[in-house]
Structures are given as structure tokens and as C-alpha cells.
Amino acid sequence: MYQVLSEKGFNFIKNSRRCCLSSYKNEIGEWAIGYGYNKSVGPGRTISELTALGLLQADIMECEQKLNEILMTPLAQSQFDAILSLFYDIGLGVCGKKSGIGICKSGSISPMLSLINDAKFYAAGEYFLYWGINHEKDKLKLREAEKKIFLHGTYPI
Numbered sequence: 001m002y003q004v005l006s007e008k009g010f011n012f013i014k015n016s017r018r019c020c021l022s023s024y025k026n027e028i029g030e031w032a033i034g035y036g037y038n039k040s041v042g043p044g045r046t047i048s049e050l051t052a053l054g055l056l057q058a059d060i061m062e063c064e065q066k067l068n069e070i071l072m073t074p075l076a077q078s079q080f081d082a083i084l085s086l087f088y089d090i091g092l093g094v095c096g097k098k099s100g101i102g103i104c105k106s107g108s109i110s111p112m113l114s115l116i117n118d119a120k121f122y123a124a125g126e127y128f129l130y131w132g133i134n135h136e137k138d139k140l141k142l143r144e145a146e147k148k149i150f151l152h153g154t155y156p157i
Helices: 007-015 049-070 077-090 111-117 121-131 137-152
Strands: 020-025 031-034
Touching (some): 007 049, 007 077, 049 077, 077 121, 077 137, 121 137
């Protein structure tokens, strides 16, 4: 079953990230714009809010496709929304470079993905904080909100 982000999930992602209509360097030093779009972005670029939303939607559709390729267990809508929000920030993972939802830096399958695909959702939910613990306060708050959505279906107001 192919899953897509809900309207609540889209609004959560949009409202929990800053939107910058001028290009900026993101936390890993790449040029980005809007809600974090980073393909073919350089210094001095500006966009409209509508364009930023379109770029966010394009990024989300790409994330949906990649997640649907690795998720083997159907998720509740709130679980999918939470996982997609996390995936939007951290990605799939790259062997030898960085851990993500799909694979660890070591090249092994991520524990979170294994737990989700084994339908061990409570244990999987504990991994949200793994990607927030060594970051600034706002990132930890985002991970805590994603965990709450994943485990309880409760979206922030």
C-alpha cells in the first residue's frame, strides 16, 4: 500500500520549520532556500512564499516515494506523518557518511527501520530522540513532537 503525507502532516512539517525566502547556509553548510530545499541553490537567490511551498511539496513527494520503498509494514497515518517528518530532516542514510532512517553509517539497516518493519512501534518511537539529543533545543523539541505523533497520533496545535 502506497502511503502519502496527510494534510495534518504537511502542516506539521511546514509549521515546525522556518521558511527563508532568501538563500542561506543550512546546518551542514549547504545552500538552501524556503523550508530547506537544497537542489541547485546558491548565494543571493530569492523566491516567493508560494514557490517555497511548491519546493516543500516536491521534497515531500520525493520523501514519500523513498519511504514507501523501505517500509514493509503498513503504518497508521499519524505514524507515517511522523516518520516522513523525520525522514525529511535526516534522509535515508549514506554508508560510510551518515546514519538515517534506512541505513546506519556502518552500512547496516537502521534499528528504527527494523523495529518499524517488525511492527514494534513503541520501541521504534524511542529512536526519534536519537536524532535530537545532540542538537539545539528546537531540534529536540521537534523530535519529541514527532515521537508524540508517532506513538499517540497527537499533533501539536
